[in-house]
Amino acid sequence: MLELNGITKTFGGIHAVEDVTMSVAPGEVRGLIGPNGAGKTTLVNLISGLLTHSAGSLLLDSEPLDHLRAHERAARGVARTFQNLRVFPSLSVAQNIDVARYSGRGAEIVEAAIPEFGLSDKLNQNAGSLAYGQLRRLEIVRALALNPRVLMLDEPAAGMNEQETEALGRSLTWVRTHSDSAILVIDHDLKFIMSLCDKITVLNMGAIIAEGAPEEITKNQEVIDAYLGETDERAA
Numbered sequence: 001m002l003e004l005n006g007i008t009k010t011f012g013g014i015h016a017v018e019d020v021t022m023s024v025a026p027g028e029v030r031g032l033i034g035p036n037g038a039g040k041t042t043l044v045n046l047i048s049g050l051l052t053h054s055a056g057s058l059l060l061d062s063e064p065l066d067h068l069r070a071h072e073r074a075a076r077g078v079a080r081t082f083q084n085l086r087v088f089p090s091l092s093v094a095q096n097i098d099v100a101r102y103s104g105r106g107a108e109i110v111e112a113a114i115p116e117f118g119l120s121d122k123l124n125q126n127a128g129s130l131a132y133g134q135l136r137r138l139e140i141v142r143a144l145a146l147n148p149r150v151l152m153l154d155e156p157a158a159g160m161n162e163q164e165t166e167a168l169g170r171s172l173t174w175v176r177t178h179s180d181s182a183i184l185v186i187d188h189d190l191k192f193i194m195s196l197c198d199k200i201t202v203l204n205m206g207a208i209i210a211e212g213a214p215e216e217i218t219k220n221q222e223v224i225d226a227y228l229g230e231t232d233e234r235a236a
C-alpha cells in the first residue's frame, strides 16, 4: 500500500503540490488527472524520490520512504516511466530490460511481459531504432523488471494513435491480472483513463479536488469546471 500524508511541494512561491493525502492499494489501478500544471508529474517525482517534499510523509507497505533516495526507492519497488522517454538508445532492448532487472528485486513477470508488450522480436535491436510506441512499451516492461510494488506511468499513451492506445490499455489490464503492484497512471486521454482505472484522483492547482470511481468523477461539477470542459475534445 502506498500512502501519502499531507504531501506538499513548493518551488519558491509556487505551491506545485498542496497537502495531498491519498493511498493506493496493491492491485489497484489509480488514474491521476488534472489540467496542465496541476502538479501530477511533480507528485510522481516526489513519490519516486527525484524531488523532495517540503512537508508531509510517504509510506510504502507501512515503511517510511521519506529518507530514501530515488535508487533506494526503486530497489524497494517504486518504479516509474517518464513523460519524456528515458531508455538507453545504444543498448539493445534486452539490455535495457536487464539493467532494471538486475538493479531491482528480480521479476518473473518480465518474461511474460515481453511478448505481451510486443517486444519478443525486438530484443536484440538497439532501443534507439524502435518506433515511438514501442519505446513507450519498452519503458513499461523495464519498469516491470524492477518487480514494482508501485508502478507509476506518466502519460503512457502520449503520442499514440487510437489503436495503439487501446492495445496499451489491454496490456496494462494484463499487468494488473498478473501482478499485485499498485498502478498510478497519469494521462490526458480520458477515454483511456476511464476504461483502465478503478478510481481516479483529480488534481487542480496542486490540490485534490475529487477522488472516486470513473463514473462519479465524470459527474462531479468541480471536476467538469476545472478540467473536463476544457478537455472534452481530447476525451472524445
Ligand SMILES: Nc1ncnc2c1ncn2[C@@H]1O[C@H](COP(=O)(O)OP(=O)(O)OP(=O)(O)O)[C@@H](O)[C@H]1O
Binding pocket: 011, 014, 015, 016, 034, 035, 036, 037, 038, 039, 040, 041, 042, 043
Ligand atoms: N522544477 C520546478 N521548478 C519550478 N516550478 C516547477 C518545477 N516543476 C514544476 N513546477 C511548477 O509546478 C506546477 C506543477 O507542475 P507539474 O509539471 O507537476 O504539472 P502537471 O500536472 O504534471 O502538468 P502537465 O499535465 O502539463 O504535465 C506548475 O506550476 C509548474 O510550473
